[in-house]
Amino acid sequence: MMLPTKCNFMGLTLYIVLCVLLPVLSQPRKRVATPTATTYECKIEEFQQDKYCVFRNVVYNGRNAIAFKAASSKEQQVAFVDSNLKHIPMELLTAFPDMRVLNVVNSNLNSVVIPNKLERLYASKNSINKVIVLQDPATTTMIELVLDSNRLQDISNITRLAKLEILNLNGNKLLPKENAIELGWFARLKNLRQLRLSDVGMYYIDNARDSSLPELLLLDLSNNDLITSNLDVKVFAPLRKLESLQLAHNQLTKLDALELTENNKLKEIYLEGNDFTCNYQSLLVKHLIQSGIEFPVEHKNVDCMQGYWRQDGMCCRSGLLDRISL
């Protein structure tokens, strides 16, 4: 091996400076890095009493490059836990072309997409105001859509999912139009069995065109601001199969139970948390018992407010206050 002479040592130094250091140092400093997608892999787990491929700690702001993988692309049930996603990445849909169930609860979503073949979507507790439906009305496969506690205002895309059986819109406070919910909005959903509209801030419930919702068994209108004069029980008359009517925690002082039991074949009605006088409530309860309709009480042990008594498990206005003011 040849020892470096002084001369070729200088040559080497010159070479390093000219050909290695200078080009590196003279690189523009803000070089755009070629995007390397962050790849997330899901794990098969027991989740929500079911088997899902679960992704954890996924972050997607709508722009960062992202990729998804699983042991098998045939995975049909996918869930996100502790994740923060602005919307559903298209990369997810390409990675799981067979996805049937998607669970993305509490993940900061602004919108969701409903791909072909999807049957159930659980996306509670996000900020969803947009639902992009990729399914064709003629071949739609969606059965269950759970979108409680979101920011939905316009549900015309949702009602294209003509085969839906379960729709949960609880806690979407932007849903009422002029404080009213119109049952006709759901008329295209001929297979709908459960409709949940609890805590949406409605003052009125309407059914302007007597829409029948022919398969509807359960209607949840609890935790709203319905008062007696704004609730005409005739709106329920076209709902031929209605069995469970949930009216708890509104501000009803009366309820036309006679008309209700004539028109509908109810099995149960939830009434706690309204403002019936005890006299009126006992007549109501008597009529329900005679008609074979149950009145389940979920919170039997709540303290009644001052001036209210407990009767048949429900707090009712004692009437003492009314008498005093006479």
Ligand SMILES: *[C@@H]1O[C@H](CO)[C@@H](O)[C@H](O)[C@H]1NC(C)=O
């Ligand atoms: C309805 O769907 C269309 C087309 O997919 C989309 O552009 C629009 O933003 C959606 N609107 C809502 C309110 O979901």
